[in-house]
Amino acid sequence: MRLAFMPPASALAGVVFAIAVALGGSAAADDARGSGRSMQFEALGSAPAEAEQARVQALDAAFLEVVEQALVRLLDVSTRARHEADLEARIQRRARRYIRSYRVLEETRRGSRMQVRISAQVDEARLRAALDELGIEAGATPAGGGTGRRAVVLVQVSQGGRVEASFGADGGDGGPVGRALAELAREYGFGVVGAEGASAPGSGSPGEGLPLDDEAAARVAGAVGADVVFVAGVELGVPGRIRGTALAGVVGRGALRVLEVSDGEARLVADAHTAGGGFASTEAEASEEAARALVRRLGAAVAGAVAEYWPPRAPAEDALLVEIRGHQDWQPVAAIVEHLGRSSGISRVWPRWVGVGGTILAVVTDVEGARARRRVAAALRRLDLRGTGPEGAGALEMDIDDDGEGLRVTVHAGEDEAP
Numbered sequence: 001m002r003l004a005f006m007p008p009a010s011a012l013a014g015v016v017f018a019i020a021v022a023l024g025g026s027a028a029a030d031d032a033r034g035s036g037r038s039m040q041f042e043a044l045g046s047a048p049a050e051a052e053q054a055r056v057q058a059l060d061a062a063f064l065e066v067v068e069q070a071l072v073r074l075l076d077v078s079t080r081a082r083h084e085a086d087l088e089a090r091i092q093r094r095a096r097r098y099i100r101s102y103r104v105l106e107e108t109r110r111g112s113r114m115q116v117r118i119s120a121q122v123d124e125a126r127l128r129a130a131l132d133e134l135g136i137e138a139g140a141t142p143a144g145g146g147t148g149r150r151a152v153v154l155v156q157v158s159q160g161g162r163v164e165a166s167f168g169a170d171g172g173d174g175g176p177v178g179r180a181l182a183e184l185a186r187e188y189g190f191g192v193v194g195a196e197g198a199s200a201p202g203s204g205s206p207g208e209g210l211p212l213d214d215e216a217a218a219r220v221a222g223a224v225g226a227d228v229v230f231v232a233g234v235e236l237g238v239p240g241r242i243r244g245t246a247l248a249g250v251v252g253r254g255a256l257r258v259l260e261v262s263d264g265e266a267r268l269v270a271d272a273h274t275a276g277g278g279f280a281s282t283e284a285e286a287s288e289e290a291a292r293a294l295v296r297r298l299g300a301a302v303a304g305a306v307a308e309y310w311p312p313r314a315p316a317e318d319a320l321l322v323e324i325r326g327h328q329d330w331q332p333v334a335a336i337v338e339h340l341g342r343s344s345g346i347s348r349v350w351p352r353w354v355g356v357g358g359t360i361l362a363v364v365t366d367v368e369g370a371r372a373r374r375r376v377a378a379a380l381r382r383l384d385l386r387g388t389g390p391e392g393a394g395a396l397e398m399d400i401d402d403d404g405e406g407l408r409v410t411v412h413a414g415e416d417e418a419p
Helices: 009-024 054-074 077-082 084-090 092-098 124-133 175-187 214-224 283-309 331-342 369-381
Strands: 038-048 099-110 113-123 150-159 162-165 191-193 228-236 248-262 265-280 320-325 346-355 358-365 396-402 407-413
Touching: 038 054, 038 099, 054 092, 054 099, 054 113, 054 124, 077 084, 077 283, 084 092, 092 099, 092 124, 113 124, 150 175, 150 214, 175 191, 175 228, 175 283, 214 228, 214 248, 214 265, 228 283, 248 283, 265 283, 320 331, 320 369, 331 346, 331 358, 331 369, 346 369, 358 369, 369 396, 369 407
Parallel strands: 150 191, 150 228, 320 407
Antiparallel strands: 038 113, 099 113, 150 162, 228 248, 248 265, 320 358, 346 358, 396 407
8 A cells, every 4th residue: 555645736725615615614503494204313513612603613524423313213324325426415514404493412622622412303204205305215114124244344444654553563453444334334233343463464465445356355355254354545635724724624535335245255346546634623533524525435435235135134113213323433433232131131233333423232132112121121231331431431331211212321420540
C-alpha cells in the first residue's frame, strides 16, 4: 500500500463546501408538528464546539441519526443500498422536517466537540409519503436473525508514514476504521472474531489499496475460525487547516473486499473503492471523522451484494427487542450479549441493528410478553459492567426501562465514578 498521499486541492475544497453547508443551512430548534403515527428513537449528535451555531449543528446530526434509525426500521439493508443516493438527497439531508417533536436529554462537551443526546418522535406518515414519492416500498423491518456466520475484519490504515492494522504481530482493533467495520459486519448479521497476532503471507499481490491478497486473507480466516472476511485498506491524507475557519480537514481513500472462505479457498462476494473526507476542531478528530466517512461509503457500496449473497436467517417472530443506548464502544454490548446468552431461559441473542446511536438486540426466551421482558430485565440486573468501558471512563451502570413492547437499556457512568 502506498503510504504517501497528499490530498488534491479539489478534494479539500469539498470539505470546505460541506462545512459551508453545515454552517449556513441550520434552522431554529423548533418542534416539527405532524399527524398520524410516530416512531420514537434516541440519538447522539456532535459538532465542533468552537463552530458557529455548534448546538444547532449537533442537533442536526442527532436528527439525521434518528431518521436513519427510522429508515432502518422501515427498509431492509438491500433496499437502502439500492436507493442510497435518493435517500441521502431527498430524506437524510432534510432530516429535520421528519422530526415531529424532540426533547434534549443531555448536553455535554467532550474535548473539542459538543454532544447533544435527544429523544425524538419521527413523523412516520410523512416519512412513508416521502418514500412513496421516491418509489420505495416501505414496511416494518423484521428482526433479523443473523446469517449464522463468523467474520473477521482485516484492516490497515496509513497516514503520514504511520500504519495501524487489525492483524499481524502488532495488530490491534484497527482503530476507528476497524471498529466501524466490525459494527458494519454485525449489522449484516455476522458474528465477529478478532485477528490480533494472526498473519499469513500470500503468493499474489493485493489489489489496489488493500493490505492482503485473497490467499493471505483466507489463511488468516482459517486461523481464527472465520468463514467471511472483510479486507480493507484506508489511506488518509495529511491534515490541513481549512481556510477561513478554525477547523481541520482530512481527505482520504479506501478499498474494501468481502470474501467467503470455504475449505481454505476465497471467493469474492463484493468489492468497492471510494474517496471522502472529514472535518473537526483538531487534526486527530478530523482524521477519525474522515475514516468513519470512508467506512460508511464502502459499507453502503457492498450492502446490496452482501445481503443478496447471505440472506439473514428467518427471524423468530417472538423475539424480544432490547434497545441499548449510551455506550461509546462495543465492549458493554458484547458483555450484555454474552451474559444473556448464558442466562437461564434465554435460548438465543443476536444484534438486530447496530448504529452510531445505539444497538438493538433480539432475544428469544422460553416465555412470551411481559414474562419475557421481566426475565430478560432480571438477567440484565445481575450483570456487572465494571471494566467494560473505555480506559479511564470509570465503572458503568445500566438503567432498564420496560416500554410495554420491549426493553430500553441506557448505559452510563456510575454516580460514584462520574467526574
